[in-house]
Every structure is written in structure tokens, then in C-alpha cells.
Amino acid sequence: MSRWEPNARGRLEQAALELYSERGFEQTAVAEIARRAGLTERTFFRHFADKREVLFGGSGTFQDLFVAGVEGAPDGAAPIDAIAGGLESVAVFFEGRREHSRQRQAVIVANAELRERELIKLASLASAMTRTLRGRGVADPAASLAAEAGIAVFKVAFERWIADGEEHAMAPLVREALAELKAVTAGG
Incomplete structure (x- = not known):
């Protein structure tokens, strides 16, 4: 085995994604991924x-980027505008990862256990955003509502971004989804 080659984690992630796509998540064993x-x-x-964590290993980095973007919003920014800062930060996370994201999402959608895990990760992200907004002085329910709205904006933009034929970068799609949310809540 070539254990000394660099990027073992990345090689494992790639091998797992390939096998999950070829055979399905449930039919793939850890031994096959390693091999x-x-x-x-x-x-x-x-x-x-x-073997589930191979698909969710980047969620900590993703959450850290989102939190940093919200924390870095200008003082006095409206809660949804602070969330927009987080959304802009995570859009960078996806640069150059569209095909990987498409494959990953296809594997997740095909398995109920993985869909549940994805929802848990998004709920955890919403909780982190709520805490971050509270730390900025935003009271509830505004903090919770803004955080949940931010997750909804992310999900809509992400689904558009991984759609077949989509070529826009993630950031403009996030901005469009956020603008649409603002228009809907303003009664437009």
C-alpha cells in the first residue's frame, strides 16, 4: 500500500465518492474505499x-467560514445583512468544487440516512448562526429567523448551482436568492 503518498484524506474522499456513485452508499465497504x-x-x-463522515468532513470548515462571515459584518448591520456576509464567505468554499458537489449531493439524495445527516448538519449550522447573531446583540426571534432564512437561501442557491447546465459561480446565485427572499418578505 502507498501509505506514504501525500493527501491520504483527499484520496479517501475521492475514492469513497467514486464508489458511492458507482455502487451506492450502502453497498460500499470501508475496506473497498481504502483499497x-x-x-x-x-x-x-x-x-x-x-463511512458517512467522508461526505461530511468539510462541514466544520464550512461552519467556521459562515460564522466568520457573520462576525465580520459591519457593526449595526441588519441581521439578514450579517447573514449575507456569511453566505458570501461560504460561496468561496465552493469555488472549483461544482462537480464534486454534484456527485456528493447525488449520493446523499439517494440515501435516507445521508439525507437525515445532511439535515442535522444544516440544523447545526443554523444554531451556530443564531448564536453568532445573538453575540452581535440580535435578540430572538430575529436571530433565529435570520439564521433559518440564511440556511434557506443557501439551500436554494446551492440547488441552482449544482443543476445540470448551470455555469454561474455560487456567489451570484446566493445574492440572487437573498434578493428574492428580501423581495418576498417586503411583499413584492
Whole structure:
């Protein structure tokens, strides 16, 4: 096995995504993922707690970017505008990752357990955004509403971004979805 080659984690992620796409999540074993990556099962478990986490390993970085974007919003920014700062930050996270994101989402959509895990991660992200807004002095229910609205904007923009034939970058799609939300809530 070529354990000494660089980027073991990335190789495991790629191998898992390929196998999940070819065979399905449930039909893929950790041993197969490790073998395809040219690594051992032991190496797999050094990087991931289980085979689901291969698909969700970047969620901590994603959440950190979102939080930093909200924290970095100008003082006095409206809650939804602070969330917009977070949305802009995470749009950068996806640059150059469209095909990977499409494949990942197809695997998730095909498996109920993974869809549930995705919803849990989004709920955790909404909670982090709510806490961040509260830290900026936004009271509830405004903090919770803005955070949940931000997750909805992200989901809509993400779905558009991974759609077949879509070529726009994520950031303009996020801005469009946010503008649409603002128009809808303003009664337009």
C-alpha cells in the first residue's frame, strides 16, 4: 500500500465518492474505499469515524467560514445583512468544487440516512448562526429567523448551482436568492 503518498484524506474522499456513485452508499465497504485509495482501513479510521463522515468532513470548515462571515459584518448591520456576509464567505468554499458537489449531493439524495445527516448538519449550522447573531446583540426571534432564512437561501442557491447546465459561480446565485427572499418578505 502507498501509505506514504501525500493527501491520504483527499484520496479517501475521492475514492469513497467514486464508489458511492458507482455502487451506492450502502453497498460500499470501508475496506473497498481504502483499497481504491491505496491505503489501509486503519488509515481510513484515522481520518474518518465512519463511512458517512467522508461526505461530511468539510462541514466544520464550512461552519467556521459562515460564522466568520457573520462576525465580520459591519457593526449595526441588519441581521439578514450579517447573514449575507456569511453566505458570501461560504460561496468561496465552493469555488472549483461544482462537480464534486454534484456527485456528493447525488449520493446523499439517494440515501435516507445521508439525507437525515445532511439535515442535522444544516440544523447545526443554523444554531451556530443564531448564536453568532445573538453575540452581535440580535435578540430572538430575529436571530433565529435570520439564521433559518440564511440556511434557506443557501439551500436554494446551492440547488441552482449544482443543476445540470448551470455555469454561474455560487456567489451570484446566493445574492440572487437573498434578493428574492428580501423581495418576498417586503411583499413584492
